[in-house]
Amino acid sequence: MTAQILDGRAVSAAILERVQREVAEFVGSHGRVPVLATVLVGDDPASHTYVRMKASRCAKVGMRSQRIELDETISTETLVNKIRELSDDPEVDGILLQHPVPGHIDERAAFEAIAPSKDVDGVTRTSFATMAFDEGGFRSATPGGIMALLDAYDVPLSGKHAVVVGRSPILGKPVGMLLLTRDATVTYCHSRTVGLADLVAQADVLVAAVGRPELIRGEWIKPGAVVVDAGYAGNKGDVEYAAAAERASLITPVPGGVGPMTIATLLAQTIKAAREHESAGHLGT
Numbered sequence: 001m002t003a004q005i006l007d008g009r010a011v012s013a014a015i016l017e018r019v020q021r022e023v024a025e026f027v028g029s030h031g032r033v034p035v036l037a038t039v040l041v042g043d044d045p046a047s048h049t050y051v052r053m054k055a056s057r058c059a060k061v062g063m064r065s066q067r068i069e070l071d072e073t074i075s076t077e078t079l080v081n082k083i084r085e086l087s088d089d090p091e092v093d094g095i096l097l098q099h100p101v102p103g104h105i106d107e108r109a110a111f112e113a114i115a116p117s118k119d120v121d122g123v124t125r126t127s128f129a130t131m132a133f134d135e136g137g138f139r140s141a142t143p144g145g146i147m148a149l150l151d152a153y154d155v156p157l158s159g160k161h162a163v164v165v166g167r168s169p170i171l172g173k174p175v176g177m178l179l180l181t182r183d184a185t186v187t188y189c190h191s192r193t194v195g196l197a198d199l200v201a202q203a204d205v206l207v208a209a210v211g212r213p214e215l216i217r218g219e220w221i222k223p224g225a226v227v228v229d230a231g232y233a234g235n236k237g238d239v240e241y242a243a244a245a246e247r248a249s250l251i252t253p254v255p256g257g258v259g260p261m262t263i264a265t266l267l268a269q270t271i272k273a274a275r276e277h278e279s280a281g282h283l284g285t
């Protein structure tokens with residue numbers, strides 16, 4: 001078996017075309033452009049690249065990005081205050097705090113300073129809870145993108161065994177919750193898991209979200225499984241791609257799988273936030 005590609009570039013391009021149309025309609029109706037504020041702390045080159053890519057996609061779909069770059073040495077308090085300012089700013093529709101922030105900063109406190117109505121990257125506790133309860137709030141962008149990619153290929157999830165490797169608050173944990181809301185039977189694996197190979201071998205749907213190149217060997221993959229590789233380190237994913245593609249039915253390439261879906265989800269949620277702000281404004285809330 002040679003797997004079909006889960007083509008994140010093609011699916012995200014279709015989503016971004018839809019977002020572009022929605023932005024044009026929004027500008028026509030409300031006479032203003034939706035604004036995504038991006039907050040970047042420090043000099044990490046990869047984070048700068050990610051924020052630049054997000055800003056450039058914003059421009060392509062007709063949104064404005066407001067870039068805030070803060071020094072590596074700032075305190076948690078300064079960052080929290082800056083994010084609160086953006087939360088209170090009526091001109092800002094969505095806020096993205098680029099993860100990770102420098103180690104001395106309390107990232108959770110900074111995330112929680114994002115108003116839930118502007119949490120278009122889905123990082124607050126409120127967003128996690130509404131997502132886990134399937135109440136239609138903003139999704140964590142990467143997990144939301146993974147679900148949109150699976151849906152674009154009509155991957156059945158109900159009753160399937162989904163194995164998620166990784167349990168970070170922005171990726172592993174929320175993607176497992178989203179798979180659970182779709183009636184998959186979910187197993188989480190992490191750094192203390194015993195018998196990773198055996199658990200991976202049971203997966204009908206595997207989501208790898210670790211950041212360790214080729215941790216997951218191709219020979220572990222169950223024949224016919226759907227493999228989603230969110231990992232990205234040293235230009236490689238978490239899954240040994242060529243060998244896995246021989247056994248899987250569908251597989252994401254790295255790059256070109258999950259990454260583009262993350263940005264598309266972020267922007268789709270930003271136009272949704274902008275529309276919700278306008279309706280809240282009209283209702284005087």
Ligand code: NAP
Pocket residue numbers: 142165166167168169170171172189190191192193196209210211212215230231232233258259260262
């Ligand atoms: P993270 O916070 O470092 O979490 C990594 C997770 O992997 C942790 O839960 C950790 O377990 C687990 N882990 C580490 N070693 C393991 C092992 N040997 N076996 C099983 N599990 C192990 O990372 P993250 O922010 O979730 O990101 C994960 C990867 O996804 C990275 O490569 C990142 O670049 C990529 N990513 C991609 C996108 C995108 O848009 N494509 C977006 C976000 C992240 P413990 O909890 O026990 O420590």
